[in-house]
Ligand code: NAD
């Protein structure tokens with residue numbers, strides 16, 4: 001059986017990917033330092049899959065620990081989720097973000113080459129596209145970022161491309177995620193942000209259960225269907241399946257590439273709020289406020305490359321995302 005190491009596998013996207021990989025017959029090993037997750041996530045992955053998951057608590061920059069993991073396990077492929085991801089925090093603590101996200105990627109690549117592990121899937125982001133591009137982002141478009149977090153993704157993509165160029169055996173796919181939301185239908189795993197959520201859907205979830213009073217809608221004067229910002233929301237379970245498709249692709253093809261992972265459809269903030277109300281029969285109060293610095297009007301994925309190369313496309317709807325996000329939030333509240 002093919003063994004896959006998930007760095008950051010206790011996190012939101014990593015935990016869902018562990019479940020999808022296991023359902024598709026892969027063995028999973030997880031490394032996570034728990035800076036933004038909890039150890040009980042691993043128990044919940046095991047509950048869902050019925051499989052015991054080898055779990056190493058530690059830092060991806062710790063080369064001694066990586067050495068141990070690669071020695072104890074015959075790793076075939078690595079999926080590298082480990083990273084810090086809060087845009088605002090990255091502006092306050094740029095060195096922490098560059099240090100963590102770049103060093104983790106470099107240590108991992110070094111150790112992969114040392115142990116003859118030649119397949120890597122990297123968690124990149126739609127945030128690497130220059131904001132002035134047309135709304136429908138296509139992989140070849142101009143890149144450029146507006147915050148240190150985004151630059152870490154941009155730089156890691158470049159580090160991976162350069163390492164592939166110098167080591168022809170290495171194969172890599174940087175998946176550029178759009179806006180992942182929702183939760184697994186068992187409601188045992190999902191997103192559990194610390195403090196006040198920065199992202200729209202986790203904020204709506206907390207308003208829905210009365211934990212917060214109303215949604216702050218950042219601007220209604222954008223050039224969009226109703227003036228509010230448009231994004232490409234993707235269900236985290238669809239996103240998890242895209243990693244399975246990427247791992248399969250790397251088993252059969254050489255190369256180094258970047259692939260968008262989104263649905264290809266844009267949804268505005270107000271459309272999301274109304275869909276959430278309808279899907280869950282709840283009221284979501286909101287207030288229109290000033291634009292948030294750094295935001296753009298509309299971003300969604302061109303999904304052709306994902307379909308052509310990975311034979312993957314998203315299936316779950318905005319209604320599925322809203323329902324699963326709400327049920328997960330209700331489950332969290334009961335804990
Ligand atoms: P998350 O914070 O839930 O998961 C990341 C995990 O990595 C956490 O469990 C954290 O404890 C761990 N981690 C961080 N630094 C580490 C280190 N040095 N060593 C070991 N573990 C470490 O975030 P997520 O939403 O699951 O995102 C996963 C990846 O996808 C991240 O790289 C993120 O930047 C990227 N991404 C996320 C989004 C999003 O909106 N969620 C969008 C695009 C890209």
Ligand code: WQD
Nearest residue numbers: 087125127198199200203216217218229230231269292295
């Ligand atoms: C979506 C829309 C907001 C919150 C961010 C990161 C990006 C990526 C995903 C990792 C926008 C509006 C939001 C709120 C609102 N992460 N909004 N009220 O900004 O597309 O992307 O997360 O790679 O790097 O920048 O997602 O969910 O923050 O915002 O009105 O309380 O909702 O203005 O139009 P975004 P988001």
